[in-house]
Amino acid sequence: MKSAAKAMQAEEVAETGAHQIRDAIREAIVERRLSPGTKLSESDVGNLFNVSRTLARAALQALSYEGLVSVEKNRGAFVAYPSPDEARQIFSARRLVEPGILREAAARITADDIRNLRELLQEEGRLMSERGQTARRAEIKASGDFHLMLAELSGNAIMQRFMEELVARSSLVIALYGQSTASSCGHSEHGDIISAIEGNELDRACQLMLHHIAHIEADLDLRERKSLGLKEAFEL
Amino acid sequence: MKSAAKAMQAEEVAETGAHQIRDAIREAIVERRLSPGTKLSESDVGNLFNVSRTLARAALQALSYEGLVSVEKNRGAFVAYPSPDEARQIFSARRLVEPGILREAAARITADDIRNLRELLQEEGRLMSERGQTARRAEIKASGDFHLMLAELSGNAIMQRFMEELVARSSLVIALYGQSTASSCGHSEHGDIISAIEGNELDRACQLMLHHIAHIEADLDLRERKSLGLKEAFEL
DNA sequence: GCGCAGAAAATCGTATACAATTTAACCGCT
DNA sequence: AGCGGTTAAATTGTATACGATTTTCTGCGC
Numbered sequence: 046m047k048s049a050a051k052a053m054q055a056e057e058v059a060e061t062g063a064h065q066i067r068d069a070i071r072e073a074i075v076e077r078r079l080s081p082g083t084k085l086s087e088s089d090v091g092n093l094f095n096v097s098r099t100l101a102r103a104a105l106q107a108l109s110y111e112g113l114v115s116v117e118k119n120r121g122a123f124v125a126y127p128s129p130d131e132a133r134q135i136f137s138a139r140r141l142v143e144p145g146i147l148r149e150a151a152a153r154i155t156a157d158d159i160r161n162l163r164e165l166l167q168e169e170g171r172l173m174s175e176r177g178q179t180a181r182r183a184e185i186k187a188s189g190d191f192h193l194m195l196a197e198l199s200g201n202a203i204m205q206r207f208m209e210e211l212v213a214r215s216s217l218v219i220a221l222y223g224q225s226t227a228s229s230c231g232h233s234e235h236g237d238i239i240s241a242i243e244g245n246e247l248d249r250a251c252q253l254m255l256h257h258i259a260h261i262e263a264d265l266d267l268r269e270r271k272s273l274g275l276k277e278a279f280e281l
Numbered sequence: 282m283k284s285a286a287k288a289m290q291a292e293e294v295a296e297t298g299a300h301q302i303r304d305a306i307r308e309a310i311v312e313r314r315l316s317p318g319t320k321l322s323e324s325d326v327g328n329l330f331n332v333s334r335t336l337a338r339a340a341l342q343a344l345s346y347e348g349l350v351s352v353e354k355n356r357g358a359f360v361a362y363p364s365p366d367e368a369r370q371i372f373s374a375r376r377l378v379e380p381g382i383l384r385e386a387a388a389r390i391t392a393d394d395i396r397n398l399r400e401l402l403q404e405e406g407r408l409m410s411e412r413g414q415t416a417r418r419a420e421i422k423a424s425g426d427f428h429l430m431l432a433e434l435s436g437n438a439i440m441q442r443f444m445e446e447l448v449a450r451s452s453l454v455i456a457l458y459g460q461s462t463a464s465s466c467g468h469s470e471h472g473d474i475i476s477a478i479e480g481n482e483l484d485r486a487c488q489l490m491l492h493h494i495a496h497i498e499a500d501l502d503l504r505e506r507k508s509l510g511l512k513e514a515f516e517l
Numbered sequence: 518g519c520g521c522a523g524a525a526a527a528t529c530g531t532a533t534a535c536a537a538t539t540t541a542a543c544c545g546c547t
Numbered sequence: 548a549g550c551g552g553t554t555a556a557a558t559t560g561t562a563t564a565c566g567a568t569t570t571t572c573t574g575c576g577c
Contacts, residue, residue, distance in 0.1 A: 062561080086528070097562045099335075102529090103342065110346045112439075119529055119568050131438075138439045141381040149377070201370045203348075204377065207443060298531080322558070333532045338559090355538050355559055 063103035066094050070104060074113050074124055075189070075216045076182040081126040085114060111210050113217065125217055129267040132218040136262045139211050143192065143258065144251040146208065150198035151242045151250065158198055162239050165190060169232060185216060191235045215261070222265040231260050299339035302330050306340060310349050310360055311425070311452045312418040317362040321350060347446050349453065361453055365503040368454040372498045375447050379428065379494065380487040382444065386434035387478045387486065394434055398475050401426060405468060421452060427471045451497070458501040467496050 070090070073079045091101035105122040108114035116122040127135070165187060172184040189212040196208035234257040241250035306326070309315045327337035341358040344350035352358040363371065401423060408420040425448040432444035470493040477486035 088528075098529090099561060099563090103339075106339065106342070107346065110343065120570095121528065134437045134439050137385070137437055138443075141385070141437075141440065142378060145377040145381075149373070201373055201377075202367075203370050203374045203447075207374075211439075324558075334559090335531055335533090357539095357559065 062094075062096055063100045063107065066090065066096065066100060066104035067107045069094070070108060071111070071113060071213065074108075075213050076185060077216065077220050078182070079124050081124050081217055081221050083124040085122045085124065087121070112214050125214070127214065127218050127221065129222070129269055132222060132265065132267055135211060135214050135218055136258060139215070139258050140255060142204065142207065142211075143195075143254050146196050146199045146201075146204055147238070147242070147250055147254050148247060149201065149204075150195045151245075151247055153200055154198055154242060159239065159243055162191070162194060163236075165194060166232075166236055166239065169235070173232060188232070188235075189213075189216065218265065219261070222267055224266050225264050231257050234260065298330075298332055299336045299343065302326065302332065302336060302340035303343045305330070306344060307347070307349060307449065310344075311449050312421060313452065313456045314418070315360050317360050317453055317457050319360040321358045321360065323357070348450050361450070363450065363454050363457065365458070365505055368458060368501065368503055371447060371450050371454055372494060375451070375494050376491060378440065378443065378447075379431075379490050382432050382435045382437075382440055383474070383478070383486055383490050384483060385437060385440075386431045387481075387483055389436055390434055390478060395475065395479055398427070398430060399472075401430060402468075402472055402475065405471070409468060424468070424471075425449075425452060454501065455497070458503055460502050461500050467493050470496065 070079070070085070079085075085105060087098045087101045087105065090105065091098045094101070105114055105116060109116045109122065112127075113125050114122050115125045169184065169187040169191070172180050172187060192212055193205070193208060196205040199205065234253060238250055238253045238257065241247075241253055306315070306321070315321075321341055323334045323337045323341065326341065327334045330337070341350055341352060345352045345358065348363075349361050350358050351361045405420065405423040405427070408416050408423060428448055429441070429444060432441040435441065470489060474486055474489045474493065477483075477489055
């Protein structure tokens with residue numbers, strides 16, 4: 046789905062190799078195979094993908110623009126560790142843009158699109174019932190893909206890219222601050238939103254979207270975890 | 282103003298040198314000293330700033346993530362030349378996010394902030410009456426700064442960065458497709474928006490913002506200019 | 518055993534080098 | 548003169564090299 050959209054609008058990319066590496070690392074981060082804070086040294090990345098540090102560096106640099114990696118001068122790159130405040134900003138941004146994206150998507154949506162969305166939903170549900178790491182990762186991905194598909198349907202490539210960034214960063218936030226093990230909390234809500242769109246109840250769809258985002262956010266425990274090192278860790 | 286905001290939220294940047302170069306080139310693009318389509322060869326950029334191609338390349342790469350530069354594989358980097366469709370998407374994105382940003386800004390705005398906004402407005406007006414390239418450039422910058430200041434006041438760094446991208450790209454679009462020489466068309470509208478915010482007329486402020494964006498867009502001639510090469514150029 | 522200076526190792530920042538690709542120049546041909 | 552093809556120049560893609568900074572290790576003194 047994503048590849049189709051990219052090809053359609055004649056996206057010519059800068060780097061040849063760095064691109065693949067960037068995508069591979071991003072996927073690893075979004076699927077939570079890489080935890081927040083993990084160090085990503087340029088040499089290691091280069092060796093892992095059999096390229097020079099030059100390309101590894103370019104890939105990490107690219108990820109830092111998306112907010113998935115934070116590079117500190119002279120210290121290296123790390124999988125981003127969003128602060129509670131950053132987390133709030135990410136979800137605030139989503140509340141800000143997703144209703145608008147939904148409206149634009151609804152205005153252009155076709156019966157085929159709705160079919161595809163429902164298919165995605167079903168796949169998501171199937172993965173929820175399965176167990177195992179692989180299924181969990183696929184489920185995380187599918188859950189984000191619902192929002193990304195709406196962005197794609199909006200027909201605005203700029204908003205689509207922005208949503209990709211927000212969804213990816215949301216994944217990091219949930220990995221860090223999520224409480225309920227099940228990321229599946231809002232599965233049914235996706236279906237409700239589609240139904241509302243299908244029924245042309247646009248305002249309701251937006252409301253549902255806002256509630257959905259609020260639900261995800263409500264599952265977070267956004268208290269500052271200052272690594273409670275040294276004394277605090279043993280005080281009790 | 283921008284520097285203050287950046288410093289405040291402890292932004293640690295990747296590159297040391299590439300950063301300056303990126304900012305310098307971005308400023309040149311936004312102020313229209315560099316025209317869309319201009320080639321930015323890595324060697325030239327490097328020589329200009331007395332750094333190696335490595336840094337020049339990194340800077341161009343960074344600009345390509347912001348959509349201000351388009352790099353084509355094995356061909357090099359060029360100042361972006363947004364298509365009419367891209368232009369529409371940029372303004373569509375602005376209509377989508379700016380009312381929301383305005384609402385968040387209004388919720389946190391202080392009397393001091395309003396004073397600063399008014400000051401910015403006044404400066405903008407002063408520049409409008411002056412003539413000369415320098416004044417024109419400063420005017421372009423000031424006009425965008427109004428929108429950026431609102432984004433800053435929203436307190437959401439993510440939305441702020443997104444707006445910086447959108448404003449910068451808008452400048453490119455106006456340079457390419459703008460008709461009225463005066464970019465000043467909407468100066469008074471900025472003031473009206475501030476007044477509406479100050480008077481707590483939030484809905485009206487949003488409406489004004491949407492009209493303002495529509496006005497800017499209305500000044501564009503978004504017909505495909507396919508360089509009308511070869512025959513068409515001489516047909517008449 | 519603990520802490521701290523100093524050295525060694527690892528890692529990043531930037532420049533340079535070389536291969537691959539594109540762009541231009543040149544030259545003979547019609 | 549105009550055109551196609553071959554070759555030279557310029558430019559990008561990637562790797563390597565080297566100085567600078569940070570981290571880790573070591574050994575000495577307490």
